[in-house]
Amino acid sequence: MAKIKIDEIRCKGCYLCITSCPQGLIKVSDRLNIKGTKPARFKGGKCTGCSMCAIICPDCIIQVYR
Amino acid sequence: MRKSNQKPVTRNQKKKKINKSQVENLIFSRPRSMRDVEMHYCAGCGHGLVHRLICETIDELGIRERTIGVAPVGCAVIAYDYWDFDVTEAAHGRTPAVATGIKRVRPESIVFSYQGDGDLAAIGTAEIIHTANRGENITVIFVNNGVYGMTGGQMAPTTLAGQVTDTTVEGRNLKRDGYPLKILEMMAVLPGAKYLERTSVHSPQEVLRTKRAIKKAFQTQIDNRGFSMVEVLAMCPTYWGMSPIKSADRIKNEVSTFYPIGVVKSY
Numbered sequence: 001m002a003k004i005k006i007d008e009i010r011c012k013g014c015y016l017c018i019t020s021c022p023q024g025l026i027k028v029s030d031r032l033n034i035k036g037t038k039p040a041r042f043k044g045g046k047c048t049g050c051s052m053c054a055i056i057c058p059d060c061i062i063q064v065y066r
Numbered sequence: 067m068r069k070s071n072q073k074p075v076t077r078n079q080k081k082k083k084i085n086k087s088q089v090e091n092l093i094f095s096r097p098r099s100m101r102d103v104e105m106h107y108c109a110g111c112g113h114g115l116v117h118r119l120i121c122e123t124i125d126e127l128g129i130r131e132r133t134i135g136v137a138p139v140g141c142a143v144i145a146y147d148y149w150d151f152d153v154t155e156a157a158h159g160r161t162p163a164v165a166t167g168i169k170r171v172r173p174e175s176i177v178f179s180y181q182g183d184g185d186l187a188a189i190g191t192a193e194i195i196h197t198a199n200r201g202e203n204i205t206v207i208f209v210n211n212g213v214y215g216m217t218g219g220q221m222a223p224t225t226l227a228g229q230v231t232d233t234t235v236e237g238r239n240l241k242r243d244g245y246p247l248k249i250l251e252m253m254a255v256l257p258g259a260k261y262l263e264r265t266s267v268h269s270p271q272e273v274l275r276t277k278r279a280i281k282k283a284f285q286t287q288i289d290n291r292g293f294s295m296v297e298v299l300a301m302c303p304t305y306w307g308m309s310p311i312k313s314a315d316r317i318k319n320e321v322s323t324f325y326p327i328g329v330v331k332s333y
């Protein structure tokens with residue numbers, strides 16, 4: 001199973017990854033990061049490793065593993 | 067027929083299974099030419115995306131040791147902090163002139179100019195047009211977000227009709243403020259301009275397309291064909307006054323209808 005890692009400390013909360021995941025596996029975290037932003041969080045599940053989230057991430061903080 | 071078709075499939079599946087249990091492959095991460103530091107850009111800003119695509123291109127073309135970038139004045143003014151290759155800085159709008167000088171004394175270098183729309187389409191209009199007209203063998207990456215981001219969201223020549231900015235509080239009025247400038251289409255008539263393409267970064271598909279365009283533009287320079295430029299429609303959520311997701315939608319529904327995405331000129 002593929003998976004992603006989001007650097008939640010650096011996430012600025014644009015949430016473009018959330019709208020880009022075809023499987024809907026990313027959500028807004030309910031905890032704040034050090035910036036005072038709710039970062040995007042990987043829920044887990046049937047990740048195909050398509051990398052759409054990482055491709056659209058403006059801050060280049062998503063890694064994809066397959 | 068079916069049997070012979072099935073065999074390789076099962077063999078492939080077996081191979082994949084072995085891979086899965088043995089190693090976890092990192093298939094997407096920061097390109098090597100991009101420094102591992104946090105960028106100062108606002109959430110959802112298009113600059114970070116374009117920075118990364120340039121780095122990916124440089125890595126894939128294997129030109130990191132001979133690339134020299136020229137950073138603009140604008141929000142991308144400290145792009146040299148994020149790129150791990152040689153970068154210099156130029157006065158507002160003058161990156162094409164500085165890039166010209168570098169390329170002429172170091173023709174073996176791959177030289178690119180990175181510019182915003184205030185930089186390229188306002189104060190630097192003379193430089194960009196004459197650089198293209200001279201057919202300088204450089205590449206220009208033009209990030210069009212339709213406003214002056216760095217200075218607080220004033221109207222740029224590229225601002226759309228009716229768009230609200232700091233200096234057009236009731237929307238851009240064509241009678242008073244003139245018309246939005248289509249730089250690429252203007253430049254297409256110049257024989258020195260060899261490769262011109264407009265792309266966007268509002269969706270993963272468009273990001274991938276932008277990457278292909280940037281790569282083609284750099285390849286144009288490597289092949290010594292002359293001036294190449296990619297205009298990237300980018301989000302400035304802060305001074306568009308909307309969320310990054312709405313900003314991406316705005317490019318798709320509004321900005322790209324006025325500034326059509328596609329190749330404007332190719333050799």
Ligand SMILES: Cc1ncc(C[n+]2csc(CCOP(=O)(O)OP(=O)(O)O)c2C)c(N)n1
Pocket residue numbers: 139140141142158181182183184185186189209211213214215216217222
């Ligand atoms: C000679 C000169 N004139 C004016 C300025 C002020 N100034 C700084 S950035 C900028 C516009 C930036 O807009 P753009 O190029 O679109 O970049 P963005 O921030 O939107 O990416 C202006 C007018 C300056 N720095 N130097």
Ligand code: SF4
Pocket residue numbers: 106107108109110111112113141211215216301302303304305
């Ligand atoms: S003001 Fe606009 S262009 Fe500048 S960093 Fe913020 S979103 Fe990007």
Ligand SMILES: [Mg+2]
Pocket residue numbers: 182183184209210211212213214215222
């Ligand atoms: Mg701008």
